[in-house]
Amino acid sequence: MTRRRAALAALAAVVAVLAAYPAFASGYGVRATLQVFMWIVLASSWNLISGLTGYVSFGHVAFFGAGAYAGAILVAKAGWPWLPAALAGGVAAVLLALVIGYPCLRLRGPYFAIAMLGLNEVLRALVSYFEGLTGGGNGLSLPTLDATIPIYYAMGASAAMVTLVTHAIITSRFGLRLMTIREDEVAAEAMGIDTGRHKLYAFLLSAAGPGIAGALTARDQGYIEPISVFPLATTITMIVMVLFGGKGTVWGPVLGAVVLFVAQEVVWTRYPYVHPLLFGAIIVAVVLLMPRGVLGILQIRYRLPRTI
Amino acid sequence: MLGQVVISGILSGALYAMVALGLALIFGVMRIINVAHGPLLMLGAYTTYFLYSALGINPYLTVPVSMLVLFVVGVLLERTLVFRVVDAPELSSLLLTFGISIALVNLAQLLFTSDLRAVEYLTGSWVVGPFALSKSRLVAFVFAGALTGLAFLFLGWTKLGKAIRATSQSREVAMVCGINVQRIHLITFGLAAALAAAGGALIAVIVAIQPEMGQIWTFKSFLVIVLGGAGNYPGALLGGVLLGLIEQVASLFLTTQLSEVVAYVLLVVILLVRPTGLLGGRQT
Numbered sequence: 001m002t003r004r005r006a007a008l009a010a011l012a013a014v015v016a017v018l019a020a021y022p023a024f025a026s027g028y029g030v031r032a033t034l035q036v037f038m039w040i041v042l043a044s045s046w047n048l049i050s051g052l053t054g055y056v057s058f059g060h061v062a063f064f065g066a067g068a069y070a071g072a073i074l075v076a077k078a079g080w081p082w083l084p085a086a087l088a089g090g091v092a093a094v095l096l097a098l099v100i101g102y103p104c105l106r107l108r109g110p111y112f113a114i115a116m117l118g119l120n121e122v123l124r125a126l127v128s129y130f131e132g133l134t135g136g137g138n139g140l141s142l143p144t145l146d147a148t149i150p151i152y153y154a155m156g157a158s159a160a161m162v163t164l165v166t167h168a169i170i171t172s173r174f175g176l177r178l179m180t181i182r183e184d185e186v187a188a189e190a191m192g193i194d195t196g197r198h199k200l201y202a203f204l205l206s207a208a209g210p211g212i213a214g215a216l217t218a219r220d221q222g223y224i225e226p227i228s229v230f231p232l233a234t235t236i237t238m239i240v241m242v243l244f245g246g247k248g249t250v251w252g253p254v255l256g257a258v259v260l261f262v263a264q265e266v267v268w269t270r271y272p273y274v275h276p277l278l279f280g281a282i283i284v285a286v287v288l289l290m291p292r293g294v295l296g297i298l299q300i301r302y303r304l305p306r307t308i
Numbered sequence: 309m310l311g312q313v314v315i316s317g318i319l320s321g322a323l324y325a326m327v328a329l330g331l332a333l334i335f336g337v338m339r340i341i342n343v344a345h346g347p348l349l350m351l352g353a354y355t356t357y358f359l360y361s362a363l364g365i366n367p368y369l370t371v372p373v374s375m376l377v378l379f380v381v382g383v384l385l386e387r388t389l390v391f392r393v394v395d396a397p398e399l400s401s402l403l404l405t406f407g408i409s410i411a412l413v414n415l416a417q418l419l420f421t422s423d424l425r426a427v428e429y430l431t432g433s434w435v436v437g438p439f440a441l442s443k444s445r446l447v448a449f450v451f452a453g454a455l456t457g458l459a460f461l462f463l464g465w466t467k468l469g470k471a472i473r474a475t476s477q478s479r480e481v482a483m484v485c486g487i488n489v490q491r492i493h494l495i496t497f498g499l500a501a502a503l504a505a506a507g508g509a510l511i512a513v514i515v516a517i518q519p520e521m522g523q524i525w526t527f528k529s530f531l532v533i534v535l536g537g538a539g540n541y542p543g544a545l546l547g548g549v550l551l552g553l554i555e556q557v558a559s560l561f562l563t564t565q566l567s568e569v570v571a572y573v574l575l576v577v578i579l580l581v582r583p584t585g586l587l588g589g590r591q592t
Contacts, residue, residue, distance in 0.1 A: 054399045058343070058406060103580040110341040111534070111579055113402050115572075117343070118527040122572045125565045182399075232523075236410055243403070277414035283407030287400050288392055 018156060022149045034152050034220070036261050038213050040159040042234070043241040043253035044166055045209035049202050050239075051247035052175065054182035055105065059116035060238060062123050063093035063207040064214035065229040069127060069134060071215025072224050076142050077133070086154065086215040093211025094204050101203040106196045108185055124230045139225030142218065151220045155213065159254075162209045167250045169205075171307050178202055179248065233276060240279050243286040246293030251308050255295055312439050313560060317553035319445045322452040325548025327507035327525060328532035329459060330500035332544045335533065336476035337496045338394050340401040344385075344409035345504055345529055346522030351412065352378050352505025353512040353521065354420060360427050360512075367429045367513050371451060374509040375502040382501025386494050394493065409526070416519035424516040448510035455506050456545065459499075463541065472496055524568075531575050537584055 022030050042064065050056050067089030074080040074088055100119060104112040127134045134140060169175040180188040181195050188195050218224045237260070245256025268275040290297060298304060331345045342348075355374040360367045385408065393401040430447060433440040463469040475482040475492045483489050507525070511517070532551050536543025551571065558570040 050399070054397060056399055056402045056406075058402075100576065103576050107579060107583050110398060110402060110530075111583070113343075113398075114341065114527060114530040115575060115579070117523070118572050118575070121524065121527075122569050125568050129563065129565050182397075239403070239406075273414070273418050277411055277418065280407045280409070280411030280414060283410065284389060284404055287404045287407065288389070291400065 015160070019153075022152055027148075030148060030152055032261075032265065034148070034155055036258055037152070037155040037159040038217060039238070039241060039257035039261050040254050041155070041162050041209045041213040042238040043245070043257045044159075044162040045206045046238045047242045047247055047249075047253045048162075048166060048169070048206035049199075050206075051242055051249070051253070052169070052178040052182060053199050053202050055199060055203075056113045057116045057203075057206070057235075058113055059119040059235060060206070060210060061230055061232070061234040062116070062119045063096065063210035064217075064234060065120070065123055065127075065226075066096050067093045067211030067214030068218040068224050068229040069140075069214075070211070072140050072142055072218040073133060075219060076140055082145070082147060082151070082216075082219040083154065086212050086219065089215025089218075090208045090211040093207040093214070097204050097207035098200075101200045105199040105203060120230050120232065120235070124226045127226045127230075135225075137226065139223055139228075142222045142224075144222060145219070148220060151216050155216050158209060158212050158216070163250065163254060165205065166253075167307070169202075170248075170250055174198070174201075182248070236276070236279050236283075240282050240286075242293075243283060244293055246295030246297075246299075249293075249295050249299070249308060252293050252295040256293070259294075309560075313556045314553065315439055315441065316445070317556035318549055319442075319449040319552070320555070321549030321552025322449045322456065323507055323510060323548070324528060324532050324551050325545045326452040326456045326459075327504055328529040328536075328548055329456060329541065329544045330503035331526075331529040332533050332536075332541055333472070333476075333496050333503075334500045336541070337472060338390075338493050340390065340394065340405065341530065342390075342497075342500065343402060343405040343526055344412060345500070346524065346526035347409045347412040347416075348378055348382065348501045348522070349504040349508040349511070349525050350416060350517070350519060350522035351381065352508030353517045354416065354425075354508075355505065356509035356512045357425050357427055357517060360429065361425075367427050367509065368447065368451070371506055371509045374505040378505030378508075379498040379502040382498040383494055385501075386497035390497060391490070391493060409523070413519050413522065420519060422518055422520070424518050426516040427512045429513050442514075444513045448514060451506065451510055455503070459503065460541070468495065528571065531571055534575060534578055534583075 018033070021033060025033070042060070046057060046060050070092035071082070071085040071089035074085040075082055080088070100115060101112075104115040128136050169178070177188065177193045177198050180191065180193060181198060185195055214229060218229070241256035241260050242253045243256070244260060245254065246252025264275070268278070286293065292299070295308070299306065299308070327345075327349060331342060334340055334342045334345075352374040355377050356367050356370040359365045359370040359373060389404060389408065390401075393404050430444045433442045434446070435441075463473055471482065471487045472492055472495070474485065474487060475489055479489055482492070504525075511521075528551065532544055532547035534547070535550050536545070536547030554574060555567055555571060558567040562570065
């Protein structure tokens with residue numbers, strides 16, 4: 001119990017430092033931390049569907065992009081303030097997830113993974129097609145607004161929220177049912193779990209975070225275009241972060257997001273062409289050599305509880 | 309106009325069918341969806357491009373060479389990486405082949421750059437009555453039809469082909485009958501890569517190629533399998549031609565951007581209405 005208390009105290013200290021950080025940090029520091037928050041939201045959200053149920057989403061950036069466009073259109077065309085627009089971005093992403101998830105998640109097998117593989121391209125094509133609303137390939141500019149610090153807090157709150165939700169799910173019966181689906185879907189069905197519905201709920205939850213993060217990022221950058229909000233590289237990065245940190249855990253995606261973001265900033269920006277190649281290699285290596293990720297290995301070695 | 313659409317649809321449909329047959333074979337025999345199928349097709353296209361531009365070999369003569377090269381690449385990938393996830397949960401095999409696909413695409417970008425490259429060999433069209441037949445597409449159709457036919461002859465009449473179908477029906481029973489299942493997996497993977505390579509080689513003559521060209525082919529091949537019914541190899545033929553026709557009809561009414569969307573909507577609708585494919589379940 002003391003270990004638990006110490007962990008909570010450390011967590012509270014980290015949150016306090018991060019909350020006070022913008023008061024004394026440089027502009028770069030705030031921006032970099034904002035990015036880390038964004039990656040935590042994306043990685044933890046991917047973990048909700050793929051880490052917990054075993055259904056791989058190869059197109060999760062689609063929800064980021066959908067949220068970015070929904071938020072940006074509401075701000076630029078309808079004059080909404082950015083905070084409600086960000087929430088609306090989350091809602092838009094969840095609706096999109098419902099449309100895709102309902103037909104694809106009713107079935108067992110690889111249908112969902114492949115459907116997600118194509119989704120990104122489809123959204124990019126649609127955004128380019130509906131030029132009147134989205135500005136097409138020319139992109140969409142938002143009114144200028146210096147809100148980096150409020151957005152820092154909003155993104156930080158989103159990251160905390162996704163992590164809390166993941167913790168709540170993993171320690172709940174709902175989470176156990178999801179993990180049962182991952183381990184053996186036939187057995188899960190035989191035990192009376194409505195697998196289709198459970199997978200869909202997990203998927204809807206996993207779309208909300210990226211939607212909000214996309215809308216916040218769009219507001220922060222002030223300009224979006226199809227290439228900037230639907231890059232395949234973003235999906236790859238979140239997958240690598242989760243696999244590296246440890247899929248199906250609460251803190252694995254957070255660990256992966258922090259470590260890989262720092263590595264990316266410090267080392268890999270010098271080798272822009274090698275690092276996507278390296279990501280492919282990391283995925284292969286992690287799947288074959290340490291499928292539980294770093295945290296999974298620590299859990300076993302130090303007998304940490306399953307619910308971290 | 310309709311005749312032209314039907315002809316174009318069937319021409320590209322044969323290509324879809326051939327490439328998708330490779331994906332269907334791996335799925336049927338190993339129960340793995342190979343996300344790297346499209347990138348293997350891309351490697352086949354580059355093999356043909358370099359044989360043509362560096363050595364000046366007729367691109368259609370390079371088709372068997374590309375197939376052979378990619379057969380070897382496929383066998384190596386299976387032997388070193390993919391065989392490890394054959395019995396693992398789906399998550400592992402999907403992620404592993406996804407990782408391979410990313411590595412292949414980015415390796416190609418490093419080695420070949422992302423410049424568009426074209427094999428300018430057979431351009432223009434033959435005009436037959438009211439119809440215009442693109443020369444390169446027509447030749448691709450003939451090649452794809454012949455290779456697909458050969459593949460079916462191989463599966464239907466040779467001992468090895470029968471062993472492949474047996475493994476796809478039931479691995480355990482195949483083992484009991486004395487079939488070396490590991491070897492069948494290896495050959496199937498190589499064969500599938502070779503079919504993808506043939507597709508890539510033929511596509512290189514039709515359109516300009518670049519390292520990211522492959523991903524859409526993974527998706528389309530999968531759509532063809534879903535249309536025809538997973539595990540049903542003749543279904544891939546029907547699925548391929550159907551996808552070709554639907555895309556052509558869609559391009560009559562929509563911009564090229566949106567015809568990509570049509571293929572996607574089709575996948576979602578089929579999964580909603582008839583998830584076992586148009587021809588129904590597994591019959592090998």
